[in-house]
Amino acid sequence: MLRPSRRAVLLTLATMLIAAPAQADDKLKAVASISIIGDLVKNVGGDRVEVVTLVGPNSDAHVFSPTPTDARTLGGAKIVFINGMGLEGWMTRLVAVSGAKLSPIEVTAGVKPRREEGGHHAVDPHAWQSVANAKIYIANIRDGLTKADPAGAAAYDANAKAYLDKLDALEHEVRETVGKIPPDRRRIITTHDAFGYFGQAYGVEFIAPVGVSSDAEPSARDIARIITQVKRQKIPAVFMENISDPRMMQQIARETGAKIGGTLYSDALSDANGPAATYVDMMRNNVRELAKALVP
Numbered sequence: 001m002l003r004p005s006r007r008a009v010l011l012t013l014a015t016m017l018i019a020a021p022a023q024a025d026d027k028l029k030a031v032a033s034i035s036i037i038g039d040l041v042k043n044v045g046g047d048r049v050e051v052v053t054l055v056g057p058n059s060d061a062h063v064f065s066p067t068p069t070d071a072r073t074l075g076g077a078k079i080v081f082i083n084g085m086g087l088e089g090w091m092t093r094l095v096a097v098s099g100a101k102l103s104p105i106e107v108t109a110g111v112k113p114r115r116e117e118g119g120h121h122a123v124d125p126h127a128w129q130s131v132a133n134a135k136i137y138i139a140n141i142r143d144g145l146t147k148a149d150p151a152g153a154a155a156y157d158a159n160a161k162a163y164l165d166k167l168d169a170l171e172h173e174v175r176e177t178v179g180k181i182p183p184d185r186r187r188i189i190t191t192h193d194a195f196g197y198f199g200q201a202y203g204v205e206f207i208a209p210v211g212v213s214s215d216a217e218p219s220a221r222d223i224a225r226i227i228t229q230v231k232r233q234k235i236p237a238v239f240m241e242n243i244s245d246p247r248m249m250q251q252i253a254r255e256t257g258a259k260i261g262g263t264l265y266s267d268a269l270s271d272a273n274g275p276a277a278t279y280v281d282m283m284r285n286n287v288r289e290l291a292k293a294l295v296p
């Protein structure tokens, strides 16, 4: 057999290099509204999908205002994933402005909605804070990608299965870690009501001065009410959130003597170097921070 000439090898390499960008363009262009969903889409999409996230790490989807760049990103997308349940109020207008001919896929389809307690019973959009719900997100993402790119069906199915196994292990770890906290200490304060699904699933009570959307400012009376509650119920710790101003929690800790726990990641991942750069790491970080502050 003849060895290929050096020239032929070089020509082949050059062709491959030129072809590389075209291959990148062949990827399915997906947009995710928030970083948590973006990470889930990457895990199911693997090599076939290019994912862009609109609301980045440590950013607040409740008060997001899209830019013309976001409209262009959306205009070039083949598929868009949103949480739904009222989280992305800005999305309908953004889709219209972008000229995209698609309707966003709600990854919470099939999740049992939790309603905010008290006042106006708004639907709580933070369903990802329960791992069982994240498994529903994965199924919806797999089905959406498969519909948009039928040739990738087997790959999306295999990726989803592998990731669901990771979520099973994560769920086990979360339950085991919460189990180490004495039941009478499973009660904490956070800034906004983002951990209702976590609380329901794992038996921790979260009390928040701000409701299920972070865009409302708590009144002095709201804060005073929380301070009284922390003292009366001897709530052991208050926690910061990566998307919220820490000052209110610091004030509550100061006036009640409650311990300041670490930072919980509620609505967004950390940046790549932080402790919550993926969904799995976010859940793991949060439950470890709870245990650190609450296990005596």
Ligand SMILES: [Zn+2]
Pocket: 062, 126, 192, 193, 194, 212, 213, 214, 266, 267
């Ligand atoms: Zn929120």
